[in-house]
Amino acid sequence: MVELRNVSKTYANGTVALRDINLRLDKGEFVFLVGPSGSGKSTLVKLLLKEEDATEGEVYVNGYDVTSMTRQEIPYLRRSLGVVFQDFRLLPNKTVYENVAFAMIITEALPKEIRRQVPMALALVGLSRKANMYPHQLSGGEQQRVALARALVNNPALLIADEPTGNLDPETSWEIMKLLSEINHRGTTVIVATHEKSIVDAMKKRVVAISKGVIVRDQEKGLYRDEDKNTPVLY
Amino acid sequence: MKIRTLRYFIKEGFINSYRNKLMSLASVLIVVTSLIIFGVFVLISLNAQHNIGIWKEQPQLQAFCYQEIDDIQVRRVEEIIKADERILSYEKVTREQALERMRERLGKDAAILDGYGADIFPVSFIIRLKDVSYSSEVVKDLEKVTGIEKVSYSQDTVELITRMSHWFSLGCSVMIIVFLVASVFIIANTIKLTVFARRREISIMKYIGATDWFIRWPFVVEGVIISITGAILAFIVSAYGYKAVVDKFTQDAFFAQTNLLSMLSIESVWSRLAVYYAVIAVVVGAAGSFVSMRRYLKV
Numbered sequence: 001m002v003e004l005r006n007v008s009k010t011y012a013n014g015t016v017a018l019r020d021i022n023l024r025l026d027k028g029e030f031v032f033l034v035g036p037s038g039s040g041k042s043t044l045v046k047l048l049l050k051e052e053d054a055t056e057g058e059v060y061v062n063g064y065d066v067t068s069m070t071r072q073e074i075p076y077l078r079r080s081l082g083v084v085f086q087d088f089r090l091l092p093n094k095t096v097y098e099n100v101a102f103a104m105i106i107t108e109a110l111p112k113e114i115r116r117q118v119p120m121a122l123a124l125v126g127l128s129r130k131a132n133m134y135p136h137q138l139s140g141g142e143q144q145r146v147a148l149a150r151a152l153v154n155n156p157a158l159l160i161a162d163e164p165t166g167n168l169d170p171e172t173s174w175e176i177m178k179l180l181s182e183i184n185h186r187g188t189t190v191i192v193a194t195h196e197k198s199i200v201d202a203m204k205k206r207v208v209a210i211s212k213g214v215i216v217r218d219q220e221k222g223l224y225r226d227e228d229k230n231t232p233v234l235y
Numbered sequence: 236m237k238i239r240t241l242r243y244f245i246k247e248g249f250i251n252s253y254r255n256k257l258m259s260l261a262s263v264l265i266v267v268t269s270l271i272i273f274g275v276f277v278l279i280s281l282n283a284q285h286n287i288g289i290w291k292e293q294p295q296l297q298a299f300c301y302q303e304i305d306d307i308q309v310r311r312v313e314e315i316i317k318a319d320e321r322i323l324s325y326e327k328v329t330r331e332q333a334l335e336r337m338r339e340r341l342g343k344d345a346a347i348l349d350g351y352g353a354d355i356f357p358v359s360f361i362i363r364l365k366d367v368s369y370s371s372e373v374v375k376d377l378e379k380v381t382g383i384e385k386v387s388y389s390q391d392t393v394e395l396i397t398r399m400s401h402w403f404s405l406g407c408s409v410m411i412i413v414f415l416v417a418s419v420f421i422i423a424n425t426i427k428l429t430v431f432a433r434r435r436e437i438s439i440m441k442y443i444g445a446t447d448w449f450i451r452w453p454f455v456v457e458g459v460i461i462s463i464t465g466a467i468l469a470f471i472v473s474a475y476g477y478k479a480v481v482d483k484f485t486q487d488a489f490f491a492q493t494n495l496l497s498m499l500s501i502e503s504v505w506s507r508l509a510v511y512y513a514v515i516a517v518v519v520g521a522a523g524s525f526v527s528m529r530r531y532l533k534v
Contacts, residue, residue: 049442072447079444089439106445108240150443 001027001158001189002048007057009043009213017043019213021057025191027157030184032200033193034224035210041193044210045162048191049083050074062158079107081158082151082188086166088143090135090150096122097131100150107154121149125179141172148179152188159183161192165199173199197224240449248456251429258425259461265421266465266519267472269414270512274473276407277511278504283400285499296370298377301384302357309358312382316360319376321369326361330354357384415519418465422458422523427531429457437532451532455524462520466512473508477501 002025009018018040025031033041046052047059050066059066062080069077090099100121104114122128125145135143144164151159161180165173177192177199184190194200200207200223207222208215252259298316300309316325328336333356338345362377364370374386430437440450478501490496 075441075444075446075449077444078442083442085442089435089442091436091439103443105240105243106440106443106449108237111239 001025001029001062002191003058003060004044004047005058007047007054007059009040009047009052010055017213018047018054021213021215023208023215023218025189027189028184028187030181030190030203030205031192032203032205032207032222033191033210034195034200034207036195039210040213041210042162043213045160045191045193048081048160050077079154080156081160082148082154082156084144084147084151084159084161084164086163088135088140088147088167090143090146092135095132095134096127096138096146096149099135099146100153103150103153109154117153117155118149121153124152124183125149139172140168141175144168144172144176145179148176148183152183156188158189158191161190161194163194164192165194165196170198177203195224200224244452244456247453248460251426251433251453251457252460254432255425255429258428262418262421262425262461262523263465263468265414266418266462266516267469269411269418269519270466270469270515271473272407272414273411273515274469274477274508274512276404276411277508278473278477280400280404280407281504281507282498283396283403286496287396287400289497296362296364296374296377297359297387298362298380299357299359299384299387300382302355304358304382308382312380313360315380316362316377319373321365321373323363323365325363328359328361330356330358333357333359415515418462418519419523419526422461422520423526423530425461426454426458426524426527429454430527430531451524451528454528454532455521458522458524458527459517459520462516462523463513466516470509470512474501474505477504 002023004021004023007018007021008016010016021044033044035041043052047054047066048061050069054067057067061077064073064077064080066077091102094102097118100118101114104117109117119128119131122131125148127142127145127149130138130142135146138146144167148164159180164180165176168176173196177196180190180192181203204221207217207219207224209217209219209222298312300312313325313327316322330353334348334351334353337356338348341347362373364373370388374388377383377386437450481498481501484490484498
């Protein structure tokens, strides 16, 4: 599903963001990507979306060889996966329905398909009743759910969430995480980059910890911090 | 490209140009100005060609005999003209014919000729040359012939007009190029503003997998909308303007009587003007969009 082989990334200004990363995700997995700001987890997400190119190594996503892909192919890679960001990235002058439908319009989907898929995606995130509202009329959690519906409307095999709860209060964060987990149960592979410690610890999923551009831990049913190091766990 | 996608592009193009009303208006005006200048040039040069064509078909030379000479002398002149190998053909205009032509020219004022006989007019010969380049020597030779009073020579006028229209075209071409380039850049600037206004939207579109061209097309449409609007306005203004000029011209007594100049009717030029405007508008609009995209829309 996702594979990184000996991937390194050095930015033009000399910053080494990732160093010799090897990572493999299988279909249907749920993975937390954790680490402090500047650890390289955002860079890793950018490599998966081909927003940045790896300096060394190979990246495979959804069967695409991301490393050798041309500019023209990038949109098709991005259509094959859903992405959710910390700042939601909704179009302010489009309604909830239009925002979700837009992800299908750009793929030149049939209007019939759009009319079928969009309400389904909205129902999945529980926003059917707010379809005609504009983003500014919604709470942060609701906006993120719209973003989720948009990410899912094309039925991607992989969902990437970059700090999806970064702008949300703890309770709303939980709702979003539950939704992500539910999406995962339906068969979608999910990658969540976060530093929401309490959620990571409670969900008991695979945890990949990055620090200073290196994977320091890859653990099934892991916690935010490695308990062997005796760091206090605060709830 | 699918029809519904095309519809989306056109809709977005209209939304873009509407959001950016003031700049769109400024761009439309510059397009209108450039196209009107272009239109004036086209109309003038079409009319110049039209008139040059008429003059070229008209007698290149007309040799007038002395009014007093008798038929025998006239025949002698005719023999000389007939024998000249540089002359392609000639036509004798008798005194009666000359009177008749003058009556026609004067039209309703012909009454002033009443009481005069044909004998007040001289016999003349309308002469067509085998080649225009002979004209000045033929004129010289004919003027020496006894019985010929003067030779009128329309070649000078033709040459003058040809030359004038040449310089006029050159001047206009320079101006048109300047204005068209200005139009391209002003449209480019308008679209730049739209691109900046929609930066965030564009980046979101990229994240959800929109292709480069899917993002670009609405901006191309915006450029073309601006220039087509300009073209339509310019066409209306220049068509009405030209019609007004033609109307005034036909009412002018001097031109009406002398047949020295004639103007093409609006019916015979509008379709050509419309095609030129449409082609230029599409090219300028699309060029403006592309300039803008190359510079500001690195999708």
